[in-house]
Amino acid sequence: MWRPWEGNEVESNVNVRVPSTSRNKTITGSKCMGTLNKQSQKIICNVYAYVKSNKLDEGPITETEKAVGLSRQAISRVVERGPKTPKKCKNEKQEFEKVDNFTCDLIRRTVYDFFKNGQSPTVTRNIGDSKADSHDEMNSEIFEDWFTNKLMKNLPTSPPCIIVKDNAAYHSRLQFRLPNRSTRKDDIISFMVQHNLEVPNPLPTISVLLELIKEANISREFVIDKIARDFGHEVLWLSPYHCNLNATELIWMRLKHEVRKRNVTPSRSDSVCRTIRECVELINSELWTKCVNRTREIERQYIVRDSENDRDLFIISVGDNDSEGSSSDES
Numbered sequence: 001m002w003r004p005w006e007g008n009e010v011e012s013n014v015n016v017r018v019p020s021t022s023r024n025k026t027i028t029g030s031k032c033m034g035t036l037n038k039q040s041q042k043i044i045c046n047v048y049a050y051v052k053s054n055k056l057d058e059g060p061i062t063e064t065e066k067a068v069g070l071s072r073q074a075i076s077r078v079v080e081r082g083p084k085t086p087k088k089c090k091n092e093k094q095e096f097e098k099v100d101n102f103t104c105d106l107i108r109r110t111v112y113d114f115f116k117n118g119q120s121p122t123v124t125r126n127i128g129d130s131k132a133d134s135h136d137e138m139n140s141e142i143f144e145d146w147f148t149n150k151l152m153k154n155l156p157t158s159p160p161c162i163i164v165k166d167n168a169a170y171h172s173r174l175q176f177r178l179p180n181r182s183t184r185k186d187d188i189i190s191f192m193v194q195h196n197l198e199v200p201n202p203l204p205t206i207s208v209l210l211e212l213i214k215e216a217n218i219s220r221e222f223v224i225d226k227i228a229r230d231f232g233h234e235v236l237w238l239s240p241y242h243c244n245l246n247a248t249e250l251i252w253m254r255l256k257h258e259v260r261k262r263n264v265t266p267s268r269s270d271s272v273c274r275t276i277r278e279c280v281e282l283i284n285s286e287l288w289t290k291c292v293n294r295t296r297e298i299e300r301q302y303i304v305r306d307s308e309n310d311r312d313l314f315i316i317s318v319g320d321n322d323s324e325g326s327s328s329d330e331s
Helices: 038-054 060-068 072-081 101-117 123-129 140-154 185-194 206-216 223-230 247-262 270-281 285-312 320-330
Strands: 015-017 026-028 162-165 234-237
Touching: 038 060, 038 072, 060 072, 140 223, 185 206, 223 234, 247 270, 247 285
Parallel strands: 162 234
Antiparallel strands: 015 026
């Protein structure tokens, strides 16, 4: 075994196995540091050609072996096929991708949870099921059930409440969809009967029926609007892509931050639920007041910005007066 502190001498007849991306995996000599590149193969060929032209005693292969310190097999292969660029190995290890801070924290807490509970890690089951958001597990049925039985039944009826909602897909399910050209004719007729629209006789084409429905100007209504109206409340919908106008988003951000800071068991367990309840208790009226005031400030900035844009508008009318004025100027 080679020990650097004992010197740099290495036996020349020791076979050294080095990582290689080509077929030449076992080569001889201390000068071999890996796969031979194309330039090194050219040098071997030049040395072999020189030895062969001078007709030295022990033959070109042996003399080349002494000169470059490689094995006879490696020299013979290079000389026979000529210098070539070595191919990269297909099973070469890929570069490790960087992991963001959230994923690092999730992995750390998952490993700690395994260690604490004495469990064997099952990465697919635990990390794969830990969602960074709840949108993948929510649908309109679950939300409407919570909205009806949990929220509406616990709100005071006097005075009426205003519920601020964003435009998430599970919030905005329509009570009905207007027919279109892909709707069957029988379904279009049923829709017209349900909405007290007169169906012509004889029956016209689908295009005519759709035009009659369009002229009736039937307003679309969301399921949430009807539920809130039945309980005496009103739903105020935010503008699309303006979640910053919702104070609840600020509360939700604060809650997730506190849970992430305190939680050390990302798998679904009693400790996670306990941590969430503790963080909910931290949300008081003072925090709500700050979030609502912040939302009002953002709304005020939008109003000021819109008023400034309206003030900058000016209208240029092009008509007969302009042409008369230009003709008078020319005269």
